Amino acid sequence: MTQIMTLVEHRQDSIRDISFETLTMGRKLARQNNGKLTAILLGHETASAAESLKSWADRVLVANHETFKNFNAETYQIALSALLKQEKPRLLIIGHSLCGADLAPALATELSIPFSTDCLSAEIAGDALKIVRQIYDGKLNARLTIRNAATHMITLRSGSCPAEAADLIGTIEKFEPVIASPEYRRFIEYIEAAVGDVDITRADVLVGIGRGIKEQANIAMIDDFAKAINGVLACTRPVVDAGWLPKDRQIGSSGKTVKPKLYIALGISGAFQHTAGMKGADTIIAVNKDPNAPIFNEADYGIVDDLFKIVPVLRNKIGELKK
Amino acid sequence: MDIIACLKRVPLTAEAEVKVDATGKGIIKDRLTFDMNESDTYALEQAILTKEKSGGTLTVVSVGYPEAEETLRIALAKGADNAIRVKAEDFDNLDGYMTAQLINLALKDKKYDLVLTGCMATDDYNSQVGIILAELLGITHASFVTKIEIDEGRAQAYRELEGGLLEHLDIQLPALFTIQTGINEPRYASLIAIRKAAKKEITVLGKNELPIDPLANVILDELYPPPVGKRAEIIVGAPDESAGKLAHVLKEKGLV
Ligand SMILES: Cc1cc2nc3c(=O)[nH]c(=O)nc-3n(C[C@H](O)[C@H](O)[C@H](O)COP(=O)(O)OP(=O)(O)OC[C@H]3O[C@@H](n4cnc5c(N)ncnc54)[C@H](O)[C@@H]3O)c2cc1C
Numbered sequence: 281m282t283q284i285m286t287l288v289e290h291r292q293d294s295i296r297d298i299s300f301e302t303l304t305m306g307r308k309l310a311r312q313n314n315g316k317l318t319a320i321l322l323g324h325e326t327a328s329a330a331e332s333l334k335s336w337a338d339r340v341l342v343a344n345h346e347t348f349k350n351f352n353a354e355t356y357q358i359a360l361s362a363l364l365k366q367e368k369p370r371l372l373i374i375g376h377s378l379c380g381a382d383l384a385p386a387l388a389t390e391l392s393i394p395f396s397t398d399c400l401s402a403e404i405a406g407d408a409l410k411i412v413r414q415i416y417d418g419k420l421n422a423r424l425t426i427r428n429a430a431t432h433m434i435t436l437r438s439g440s441c442p443a444e445a446a447d448l449i450g451t452i453e454k455f456e457p458v459i460a461s462p463e464y465r466r467f468i469e470y471i472e473a474a475v476g477d478v479d480i481t482r483a484d485v486l487v488g489i490g491r492g493i494k495e496q497a498n499i500a501m502i503d504d505f506a507k508a509i510n511g512v513l514a515c516t517r518p519v520v521d522a523g524w525l526p527k528d529r530q531i532g533s534s535g536k537t538v539k540p541k542l543y544i545a546l547g548i549s550g551a552f553q554h555t556a557g558m559k560g561a562d563t564i565i566a567v568n569k570d571p572n573a574p575i576f577n578e579a580d581y582g583i584v585d586d587l588f589k590i591v592p593v594l595r596n597k598i599g600e601l602k603k
Numbered sequence: 604m605d606i607i608a609c610l611k612r613v614p615l616t617a618e619a620e621v622k623v624d625a626t627g628k629g630i631i632k633d634r635l636t637f638d639m640n641e642s643d644t645y646a647l648e649q650a651i652l653t654k655e656k657s658g659g660t661l662t663v664v665s666v667g668y669p670e671a672e673e674t675l676r677i678a679l680a681k682g683a684d685n686a687i688r689v690k691a692e693d694f695d696n697l698d699g700y701m702t703a704q705l706i707n708l709a710l711k712d713k714k715y716d717l718v719l720t721g722c723m724a725t726d727d728y729n730s731q732v733g734i735i736l737a738e739l740l741g742i743t744h745a746s747f748v749t750k751i752e753i754d755e756g757r758a759q760a761y762r763e764l765e766g767g768l769l770e771h772l773d774i775q776l777p778a779l780f781t782i783q784t785g786i787n788e789p790r791y792a793s794l795i796a797i798r799k800a801a802k803k804e805i806t807v808l809g810k811n812e813l814p815i816d817p818l819a820n821v822i823l824d825e826l827y828p829p830p831v832g833k834r835a836e837i838i839v840g841a842p843d844e845s846a847g848k849l850a851h852v853l854k855e856k857g858l859v
């Protein structure tokens with residue numbers, strides 16, 4: 281029977297959203313292939329987490345050990361490689377999160393399992409696996425075939441298979457994992473992101489700037505505009521990397537997740553790591569001079585033009601309407 | 604401290620039109636500009652900073668076509684000591700797995716304490732070559748690293764997770780780190796250094812020097828434009844007109 285497995289990801293005592301997306305994808309693939317879905321949970325004091333996964337999988341395979349309290353690619357790899365050799369699943373799905381992406385390539389390579397990362401979808405085709413990925417800054421999709429093998433592995437991009445709750449009645453099975461005390465790679469601690477003077481997650485109106493702002497000197501003009509519409513300035517990662525705005529203004533997968541009433545994206549291409557943090561905005565406006573920028577797939581309204589021409593006019597027009 | 608940095612030459616596509624070529628499996632490249640992959644510029648800078656502090660050698664490696672030598676020369680101009688190009692033209696179906704196998708073999712007789720790569724190539728979005736390479740080299744790794752401190756054979760590495768949470772790890776060297784953007788401020792190469800680097804020798808390795816038949820994990824079937832999802836309503840007109848219309852939309856929705 282076809283066994284599909286997913287790895288449950290958790291951090292600081294809660295299961296991460298991506299886990300329910302991989303479980304949803306796993307369930308669909310299991311159903312399509314007359315198979316069963318197993319959720320693998322490596323954790324510490326796992327009882328309630330395991331319980332909450334029962335409705336999501338046919339089987340919840342649990343290893344409970346303090347080594348697994350925090351993710352560690354080394355200890356996880358040792359435990360999972362032993363498990364996979366026994367279980368021989370048809371497919372293992374791991375989230376393309378910053379932890380999943382740290383683990384999967386090493387685990388697959390150790391076991392000579394052919395794999396692909398950051399997949400949007402997957403389909404079992406005999407002994408092969410057909411997948412779709414996005415490349416070239418999100419401007420093209422690629423259909424690929426992972427070479428024939430008994431087991432495949434993928435990491436799944438968040439948001440590509442939205443979680444759909446199920447009402448399965450999975451069995452909980454405990455297993456004795458291979459435990460290695462981390463020798464080469466020791467987890468020390470998590471350090472919370474510094475809190476700044478403004479909390480962009482609480483603003484109703486956000487004006488986001490990207491690399492299209494070109495230089496730091498141009499930021500003041502946008503900041504004025506943001507203030508004029510009672511908004512707060514936010515940005516993409518490159519703006520923070522350049523040191524132009526502090527980290528707490530960054531929206532995206534390695535920054536903040538925001539849900540303002542209005543988000544205006546100026547000179548932002550719309551990489552998925554950015555849109556992952558702002559998709560939930562009620563209304564999204566994008567100004568970008570590239571008509572093919574992926575941001576226009578997320579936005580409600582767009583203007584294909586130079587932001588430096590649009591912003592001053594927009595500011596005046598809004599000012600006039602307010603009078 | 605002997606250091607290896609892996610560098611990829613990629614097309615800059617964030618602002619360019621990317622079109623599929625007649626084969627359906629490649630892109631039209633003649634109007635694209637190419638440069639060192641973004642996170643690799645940070646990996647290279649981190650390598651140079653480390654070398655400046657603790658001495659040793661820095662070797663840069665690229666699997667690529669002859670043009671990749673331009674990228675390697677930039678690295679030589681910035682401070683790398685040696686450069687190796689693995690001939691992409693000698694290997695079919697070059698994917699991340701194959702690339703890592705080739706780099707692994709190219710490093711066979713090299714000494715290293717630290718191997719640095721970028722965290723993701725902006726052309727293939729794989730985020731895998733560095734981690735596969737670490738596994739093949741048999742050394743530990745940490746990915747998406749935004750800070751490293753090295754002291755007596757161990758490194759304090761800080762990985763950046765979702766929401767900007769940092770994961771502090773204590774890692775035994777030799778190790779491989781995949782470097783996230785923003786970790787440092789990449790320097791520019793001076794013109795004099797670039798001129799000097801033009802004369803330096805680059806070791807070129809192909810099929811004959813690398814005796815393996817590397818395996819690909821994936822075969823590309825087809826490239827196509829992403830299906831348009833919820834496409835924005837594009838407001839057209841000269842700035843006066845388009846921005847004016849947008850202002851009205853915002854007003855109607857009660858957003859301003
Ligand atoms: C693990 C990981 C985590 C990441 N986390 C984040 C994150 O949290 N947040 C984030 O934002 N990114 C993140 N990134 C980076 C992300 O992949 C992109 O590189 C980044 O979002 C691109 O930022 P950008 O849109 O500002 O720049 P670019 O992609 O360079 O786009 C600039 C845009 O500006 C437009 N433009 C240029 N000039 C003008 C003008 N005068 N008028 C109008 N438009 C103009 C261009 O057409 C282009 O579309 C992450 C990457 C990785 C690998």
Ligand SMILES: Nc1ncnc2c1ncn2[C@@H]1O[C@H](COP(=O)(O)O)[C@@H](O)[C@H]1O
Nearest residue numbers: 609610666720721723724729730731732
């Ligand atoms: N062809 C290549 N030559 C040298 N280094 C590479 C190559 N491809 C990928 N890398 C390295 O691996 C990192 C991750 O690439 P990728 O897995 O393709 O996203 C890059 O940032 C480079 O440092």
